[in-house]
Amino acid sequence: MRVGIGYDAHRLVKERPLILGGVNIPHTYGLLGHSDADVLVHAICDALLGAAALGDIGQHFPDNQPQYRGISSLILLAEVKQKINQQGWQISNIDSVIIAEQPKIAPYINAMRENLARCLDIDISQVGVKATSTEGMGYEGRQEGISAQAIALLHDISK
Numbered sequence: 001m002r003v004g005i006g007y008d009a010h011r012l013v014k015e016r017p018l019i020l021g022g023v024n025i026p027h028t029y030g031l032l033g034h035s036d037a038d039v040l041v042h043a044i045c046d047a048l049l050g051a052a053a054l055g056d057i058g059q060h061f062p063d064n065q066p067q068y069r070g071i072s073s074l075i076l077l078a079e080v081k082q083k084i085n086q087q088g089w090q091i092s093n094i095d096s097v098i099i100a101e102q103p104k105i106a107p108y109i110n111a112m113r114e115n116l117a118r119c120l121d122i123d124i125s126q127v128g129v130k131a132t133s134t135e136g137m138g139y140e141g142r143q144e145g146i147s148a149q150a151i152a153l154l155h156d157i158s159k
Contacts, residue, residue, distance in 0.1 A: 001092070001153060001154065001155050001156070002051040002052065002053075002089065002153070002154045002155075002156075003051055003152070003153055003154075004048060004050030004051025004152045004154070005046075005047055005050060005149070005150070005151050005152075006042070006043040006044060006045065006046030006047030006048075006049075006050060006148075006150040006151075006152070007046065007147065007148070007149050007150075008039040008040075008042035008043045008046065008148055009039060009139075009145055009146070009147035009148075010031035010032055010033050010037045010039050010145055010146060010147075011031070011032045011144060011145045012029040012030070012031060012032070012143060012145050012146060013029060013030065013031075013032045014029060014030075015030070016030030016031060016032060016037070017030045018030040018031060018103070019031070019036045019037070019038045019072075019073070020038060020040045020098060020105065020108065020112060020146075020148075021038070021040045021108070021109075021112025021113070021115055021116055021129060022038065022041065022072065022073070022074045022115035022116070022119070023108045023111045023112050023115065025103060025105075025108055027102070027103045029143075031145075033063075034063035034064075034068055034069055034070075035061070035063075035068050035069070035070065035071045035072075035073055035076065036070065036071065036072055037073075038072075038074075039098070039146055039147060039148040040096060040098055040112065040129070040148040040150070041073035041074060041076070041077050041116075042057055042073060042076075042148070043096060043148040043150040044094055044096060044150040044152065045057045045073070045076060045077055045080045046150070047094065047096075047150040047151055047152035048080050048081070048084055048091070048094075048152045048154070049080060049083070049084070050152075051084075051089070051152045051153070051154045052083070052084040052087050052089050052154060054083055054084065054087065057076065057080075060076075060079070060083070061076050061079075074115060074119045077116070077119050078119050081119070081120050081121070084154065085157075087158075088156055088157055088158025089154040089155070089156065089157065090154065090155055090156075090157045091120055091122050091126065091152065091153075091154060092126070092153040092154060092155050093126045093127070093128070093152070093153050094116070094120075094126065094127050094128065094150060094151070094152045095128035095150065095151050096128060096129050096130070096148060096149065096150035096151070097130045097131065097132060097148065097149050097150075098129070098130070098131045098132075098146065098147075098148045099131075099132055099133070099140045099146065099147045099149070100131065100133065100140055100146040100147075101133045101134065101136065101140055101141050101142075101143050102143055104131075105131035106131060109129050109130075109131065112129045113127045113128075113129050116129070
């Protein structure tokens, strides 16, 4: 078995959609990034890649490459799944947390879990998504950005 952790953060800006876990969440601000800037999916990608010792999302999908401009992070996640499977790893489970002061994330968590499970071809019971605020502290608390953390457990399917 292998364990990997992932973290991502993006700045909140006007005139961008807020996409978390592949869900477009109504909000005044969205996340700034080369892709759709889905911090949750990016953190999960890094956790999976880290567990398989395959580097990080920036190595596989550089932000200076035009083919990734505006791309859905779920497409990147599907590619990450293929990469780890090719190395003989299967996902046991993923757990994650979104850190944001606003908007409230709870109403969208089940849709996020469904998107992630479908994309990774695993059961929804293998995907944990939680949300928390920082009670006004830090850049998330000042509503300057949103971050996410994830952990992934992989098991060997090559033997």
